Amino acid sequence: MNVAALASRFVPEKTAATTAAKPAKPLQPTPSASAIVTLSGANPATAEAAAPTYSAPANFLNQKLLLPTRENVAMLAKAAGDALNAKLDQAGIPRSPAFELEIEDVNSAHVTVKGNRADAKAIEALVNSDHKLQMDIHNTEALASHIPGIERSMAYQQEYQAAKTQQQIDQVNARYADLLSGNQAAADIGLHYGATGIQVTINQQAV
Secondary structure (H helix, E strand, C coil), rough: CCEEEEECCCCCCCHHHHHHHCCCCEEEEEEEHHHHHHHHCCCCHHCCCCCCCCCCCCEEEEEEEECHHHHHHHHHHHHHHHHHHHHHHHHHHHHHHHHHEEEECCCCCEEEEECCCHHHHHHHHHCCCCCCHHHHHHHHHHHHHHHHHHHHHHHHHHHHHHCHHHHHHHHHHHHCHHHHCCCCCCCCCCEECCEEEEEEEEECCCC
C-alpha cells in the first residue's frame, strides 16, 4: 500500500518526572484513504489515525476517498450486496443457501466464492465478470481490514494519556507491545453473503 504521509504523535508533558522516563513514540504510518479504496492488502497493525468519524466520500485528486470507519464499511457492504443480489436474480441463481466471498490474492481483482453450493463456481464466474462488483467487494474488505489497527492505536493513546505514574506507563506499553513493535496480528475479515446481502465481520464480530 502506498502510504501518503508519516505522522508522529507526541504525548504532552504531565510532569517532569514522568515525562523524562517515557519512551519515545514510534513513527506510525497514517493510512491513506486513496490507497485503501484502490486495493486491499496492507497490514493495518501500525495504522494510527484520529478518532474515526463518518465521512461522505470526498473528491481529492479526482478520486472518491472513504475513511476507514465502521459506518463506511457497512455502506460499501450494502452497495456490493445490492449489486450482487441484482446479478444473481438476473442470472436466475438463487440467493440461498449462503456463501462466503474471499480475497485470496490482494494483487488480483479475483474474488473467490466458497460454500456448500453446487453452483459456487457459477457464482464466482458471475462476480468476476463485473469489474465494478469485484472492486466493491475488494474495497469493503480493504476498509474493514484497517479498522482494528486504528481502534487499537486510539485505545493505546487514550490509556497512555491517562497513565499518571511510570508503573502505569510501563503497564500500558506492555499491553500494547505488539502494536508498538509492529507485530500486531492481521485482522480476520469475513464477507458473508446471505439472502439479504453481504454481512462483514471483523475478528468474528459483525460490523
